[in-house]
Amino acid sequence: MREMTNIALIGFGAVGKSLAETIRDKHDWLKERYGLDAKLVAISGRSKGSIYDSEGLDLEELLEVFNETGNLESYPKGIKGLSSMEIITETNAQIIAEATITNIKTGEPTLSYVKAALSKGKHVVTSNKGPAALAYNELQKLALENGVQFRIESTVLSGTPAINFSTESLAGHKITSVKGIINGTTNYILAEMEQGRPYEDALVEAQRLGYAEADPTADVDGWDAVAKIMILGNVVLGGDLRSSDVERTGITGITMEDVEAAKAEEKRIKLIAEAYMEDGVVKAKVAPTWLPLSDPLANVNGTLNAITVMTDGLEEVTVIGGGAGGLGTAHGLLSDIIAIHRH
């Protein structure tokens, strides 16, 4: 495994750029530590052009030039103007690192990118929730048929190990449920409400801090949590969930009276997403839940995320970590690249 590993990066927002910077900064260490000689050969960004050099891009130079001009095509060498699909199918990349923005309704255009890459015998690592939530089983089958891997660690908990933790660190355990706090925005709002700030004020503050979008529906109505719990249910429990299968209640109905009533019982309201087995079928739900303070999930505050995995060998195991940010998500992609290199 001493040969080069050629990577193409699709998407050059916060996550994609952070991955390029990480490969620039850690290249020598990755080679020494894991024998991984990671070469970024191509990058495309939706509004930032694209660049390809089969010998590998000079990331030092590329990032410097990009920081000046905002366009990948200012890089003085290489081939410019290839589309994302051309980069996926026509270059010498062995691994496609996909970090575009999630479209949770259709998964496109990423879903087509992933299918094309796997069909061409290229490994895919992605932080995009769309393909993972909408078509995980189909894509996993396609990967298997083509002798490659489709890995999605960074689609939930933004790089905090959740999927590889459940499937690899917990190998040998039969997992019966996964539940957690997997949306940082709602967790922040609920914690603010507990400090005495009404819902509307807490939402405005979350928007001001950049945690919530101008249209907060995806977070506060639970849609983001639905996408993530579908992924966890399908990957970790082997389910076949569609979004219409997931019972969903958001946090917009939570009042200060609810929060105070929970507090009086030494409980805390959290938006809990859960996937579980019922009569041999994987089911899932997202709902505000009153947790006793002794529950590890009750103490996950701020924008932290967490999952608790129930297993037959260890009862409950909980992982708590950051739930947002380009650097963490990029490291989730990197951990998947290393896993591909190792196997």
Added chain:
Amino acid sequence: MREMTNIALIGFGAVGKSLAETIRDKHDWLKERYGLDAKLVAISGRSKGSIYDSEGLDLEELLEVFNETGNLESYPKGIKGLSSMEIITETNAQIIAEATITNIKTGEPTLSYVKAALSKGKHVVTSNKGPAALAYNELQKLALENGVQFRIESTVLSGTPAINFSTESLAGHKITSVKGIINGTTNYILAEMEQGRPYEDALVEAQRLGYAEADPTADVDGWDAVAKIMILGNVVLGGDLRSSDVERTGITGITMEDVEAAKAEEKRIKLIAEAYMEDGVVKAKVAPTWLPLSDPLANVNGTLNAITVMTDGLEEVTVIGGGAGGLGTAHGLLSDIIAIHRH
């Protein structure tokens, strides 16, 4: 990877027996899920005899007979009377699963068993803290030279993923420190003190419940935590710690006044073990520490254990899980066996 995997089990206490039961119960599922056809070919217990069948033991029958007689040699087939060392060196086992009692002073006899196994080209998985704490780097080198693996997931946190979590799930992160609550007995005593029960009473209760030994020194003076933080420091941070390098303060000096004073500051006293880098060298300490309630470790109560890993990619990541019990520890051994099978 469809051939059989022959395993010999050394040590038949709670952990060893639990591993045998787990392989009996999960054999078909492990084969279907991981392609692992696990065959236990030999078992030896210090006072329970030994049994070897190169074709594999019938675990259903063996465990039934053992539960009746308390002796492995009541099994009607196979070769009896081999020593543990003979089982390690003279049988067709490919993996030695080692689950004997820890001797933290010399590591023996386990240290000799592990060396013999690795030198013979056999993989070793162990729950015994002795060899891992005293000679990890030497044994890892020996394993590498012989093209086999030496895996020790279950030596800390009793099977809750800590080592594989740090080295594999967090691959690509540079880890700068690992700290945690890695001794359940002292955590139980401190939690009881917080409920108003003085140290001496809490210790007696811990002994009554079987959490503390008649001689509680190894727990309350911090020696058990020292052994485990040496393992984490050496494996996760790549250190070369000796026990004399570890600063150690136990919990015997903690008074009810300390506990109350911490509470008044919205803090909680926990016995924290930490390994960290200082001037390029790995150091470690074990000491009672006042944690703010917002720290995930502050909320780890009962006999739960937890570690917090500091990384350059994700800041803090915390794993919380059971810290005792044969079944969890056996699953730690099993996860290592599956990892060997996968690579």
